[in-house]
Amino acid sequence: xxxxxxxxxxxxxxxxxxxxxxxxxxxxxxxxxxxxxxxxxxxxxxxxxxxxxxxxxxxxxxxxxxxxxxxxxxxxxxxxxxxxxxxxxxxxxxxxxxxxxxxxxxxxxxxxxxxxxxxxxxxxxxxxxxxxxxxxxxxxxxxxxxxxxxxxxxxxxx
Amino acid sequence: xxxxxxxxxxxxxxxxxxxxxxxxxxxxxxxxxxxxxxxxxxxxxxxxxxxxxxxxxxxxxxxxxxxxxxxxxxxxxxxxxxxxxxxxxxxxxxxxxxxxxxxxxxxxxxxxxxxxxxxxxxxxxxxxxxxxxxxxxxxxxxxxxxxxxxxxxxxxxxxxxxxxxxxxxxxxxxxxxxxxxxxxxxxxxxxxxxxxxxxxxxxxxxxxxxxxxxxxxxxxxxxxxxxxxxxxxxxxxxxxxxxxxxxxxxxxxxxxxxxxxxxxxxxxxxxxxxxxxxxxxxxxxxxxxxxxxxxxxxxxxxxxxxxxxxxxxxxxxxxxxxxxxxxxxxxxxxxxxxxxxxxxxxxxxxxxxxxxxxxxxxxxxxxxxxxxxxxxxxxxxxxxxxxxxxxxxxxxxxxxxxxxxxxxxxxxxxxxxxxxxxxxxxxxxxxxxxxxxxxxxxxxxxxxxxxxxxxxxxxxxxxxxxxxxxxxxxxxxxxxxxxxxxxxxxxxxxxxxxxxxxxxxxxxxxxxx
Numbered sequence: 224x225x226x227x228x229x230x231x232x233x234x235x236x237x238x239x240x241x242x243x244x245x246x247x248x249x250x251x252x253x254x255x256x257x258x259x260x261x262x263x264x265x266x267x268x269x270x271x272x273x274x275x276x277x278x279x280x281x282x283x284x285x286x287x288x289x290x291x292x293x294x295x296x297x298x299x300x301x302x303x304x305x306x307x308x309x310x311x312x313x314x315x316x317x318x319x320x321x322x323x324x325x326x327x328x329x330x331x332x333x334x335x336x337x338x339x340x341x342x343x344x345x346x347x348x349x350x351x352x353x354x355x356x357x358x359x360x361x362x363x364x365x366x367x368x369x370x371x372x373x374x375x376x377x378x379x380x381x
Numbered sequence: 382x383x384x385x386x387x388x389x390x391x392x393x394x395x396x397x398x399x400x401x402x403x404x405x406x407x408x409x410x411x412x413x414x415x416x417x418x419x420x421x422x423x424x425x426x427x428x429x430x431x432x433x434x435x436x437x438x439x440x441x442x443x444x445x446x447x448x449x450x451x452x453x454x455x456x457x458x459x460x461x462x463x464x465x466x467x468x469x470x471x472x473x474x475x476x477x478x479x480x481x482x483x484x485x486x487x488x489x490x491x492x493x494x495x496x497x498x499x500x501x502x503x504x505x506x507x508x509x510x511x512x513x514x515x516x517x518x519x520x521x522x523x524x525x526x527x528x529x530x531x532x533x534x535x536x537x538x539x540x541x542x543x544x545x546x547x548x549x550x551x552x553x554x555x556x557x558x559x560x561x562x563x564x565x566x567x568x569x570x571x572x573x574x575x576x577x578x579x580x581x582x583x584x585x586x587x588x589x590x591x592x593x594x595x596x597x598x599x600x601x602x603x604x605x606x607x608x609x610x611x612x613x614x615x616x617x618x619x620x621x622x623x624x625x626x627x628x629x630x631x632x633x634x635x636x637x638x639x640x641x642x643x644x645x646x647x648x649x650x651x652x653x654x655x656x657x658x659x660x661x662x663x664x665x666x667x668x669x670x671x672x673x674x675x676x677x678x679x680x681x682x683x684x685x686x687x688x689x690x691x692x693x694x695x696x697x698x699x700x701x702x703x704x705x706x707x708x709x710x711x712x713x714x715x716x717x718x719x720x721x722x723x724x725x726x727x728x729x730x731x732x733x734x735x736x737x738x739x740x741x742x743x744x745x746x747x748x749x750x751x752x753x754x755x756x757x758x759x760x761x762x763x764x765x766x767x768x769x770x771x772x773x774x775x776x777x778x779x780x781x782x783x784x785x786x787x788x789x790x791x792x793x794x795x796x797x798x799x800x801x802x803x804x805x806x807x808x809x810x811x812x813x814x815x816x817x818x819x820x821x822x823x824x825x826x827x828x829x830x831x832x833x834x835x836x837x838x839x840x841x842x843x844x845x846x847x848x849x850x851x852x853x854x855x856x857x858x859x860x861x862x863x864x865x866x867x868x869x870x871x872x873x874x875x876x877x878x879x880x881x882x883x884x885x886x887x888x889x890x891x892x893x894x
Contacts, residue, residue, distance in 0.1 A: 249664030351731025
């Protein structure tokens with residue numbers, strides 16, 4: 224079987240070096256890789272596995288287990304819409320439907336202009352001011368479809 | 382002298398515009414040449430009044446105004462906000478508001494009052510008094526104090542914290558760990574988040590006491606990645622504690638070592654289950670472990686490990702500071718102390734109230750929550766997150782107490798209460814419970830992995846009116862298998878919301894739609 228050649232990637236090497244000697248380093252490494260590159264591309268897996276003395280399957284298994292880790296780059300911003308119970312109690316389906324219509328994608332998709340990746344969230348911890356959405360790290364409460372439109376307009380130019 | 386103004390930096394306050402309000406206050410002050418000092422604090426828990434602004438008046442009292450969106454700031458400032466002048470948004474002292482005055486704030490005593498990452502502010506408000514006392518006691522004495530307080534795991538399982546600690550204490554010396562479960566994934570819960578954002582040093586102090594007591598030198602806070610603000614607050618607080626010797630190789634000059642590190646989760650609800658959390662910390666797929674061995678005996682990296690929820694650990698400083706008896710005197714039955722309760726979903730006055738066990742759901746929903754936000758009757762309430770039962774109005778007089786809830790087939794869990802008005806379709810909520818389980822199942826055991834997907838299908842058939850009676854019987858049988866055959870609480874407790882919906886709201890499963 225052909226083994227893919229290890230990429231010569233100084234950023235990745237720096238991340239691996241920073242985590243050398245850490246106990247249980249795989250998740251922190253994956254977070255750092257995703258933060259640097261926007262995603263954990265399949266091409267990075269072999270080098271990470273090699274550095275940690277794991278198989279590629281083990282690393283891939285971890286990446287694919289967790290909803291947060293992505294293997295493809297997202298849009299410029301990530302819009303998370305909470306669809307857990309507290310938000311449902313405040314009619315979050317309307318916000319959800321509106322988000323899907325406005326962006327022209329379903330959950331997991333990126334709007335054709337490449338600005339927003341739409342994701343479902345299962346509780347963002349803002350349950351007393353539902354429905355809730357989050358754009359990147361910015362949280363918004365009581366998000367009606369109208370308020371969502373204003374939020375999207377604001378972020379579209381950032 | 383500069384007028385002190387307090388605005389919350391809690392994520393929920395920010396979600397309602399607190400940052401914009403804070404910025405508008407600075408602009409308005411500069412425009413008028415007013416000398417103000419803006420302090421960003423945690424939230425008082427009154428999410429319905431956010432953005433809440435507090436102004437220190439001449440006598441040093443903090444006078445609250447709210448809700449104050451940025452666009453109302455110029456008007457308020459013109460009316461004399463900086464001198465705490467009268468206005469329709471002026472609420473008076475927070476401590477005098479009935480919603481706040483009726484609470485018993487022990488764990489959340491400092492939240493909303495202090496600057497969360499200012500160690501001096503923490504010390505000035507009683508911070509580290511618990512650790513100071515613990516350092517003068519033996520490990521066994523500290524564990525006994527926690528056990529005598531009656532504290533039970535606030536994450537939901539309600540296991541006596543002291544017994545967990547004792548098991549770790551009794552393991553032979555060697556590497557031991559303290560792990561904080563901050564993977565607060567339950568819908569309707571946010572007390573962990575508010576504590577970590579509003580008083581992170583309290584959690585760090587609780588972990589330090591745990592470490593000193595059982596001989597653990599390393600602590601980890603496993604934080605869900607949906608909580609970036611809490612992560613920032615925790616890291617700043619850890620740095621502040623380290624810089625002043627409250628963490629590190631020589632904690633407060635005691636010669637004992639303890640340090641804490643924040644580790645981020647990656648969007649897996651199952652990590653709230655303690656053994657899968659440990660797997661995740663070790664860098665693996667978060668699949669649930671078989672028990673035994675217990676984490677207290679073989680936990681993180683195979684070593685004895687205390688693993689507790691945020692609120693359990695954050696309740697420890699006050700127990701050590703004031704004594705086990707002080708804490709135990711709150712509460713009812715075997716549920717001792719206080720519980721930070723989260724009022725969420727369709728409620729007019731949502732937020733966090735900390736109360737002694739024993740308060741009824743009805744008091745919480747109507748006296749504190751002021752009824753539904755929509756103005757319609759409250760039809761169903763889910764307590765304890767997505768694995769908690771749905772309760773009908775006839776059960777609203779149940780007191781919040783672990784045993785009383787177990788007796789009606791429900792759970793207190795992490796103290797989250799989600800209210801639904803009469804527009805809710807309980808068959809849809811039951812379907813969602815199964816769907817959520819299917820999305821979040823770790824896949825290790827069949828009843829959970831397969832049962833949840835079959836559950837969605839069976840409920841779909843019931844909703845479509847296809848052989849209703851036969852499918853309801855099928856659903857009951859499936860829930861029985863999941864409840865008794867699953868490896869952990871995810872598959873094992875998903876039947877609670879499902880079957881409680883069927884039992885208490887049968888009409889929603891028999892009507893044509």
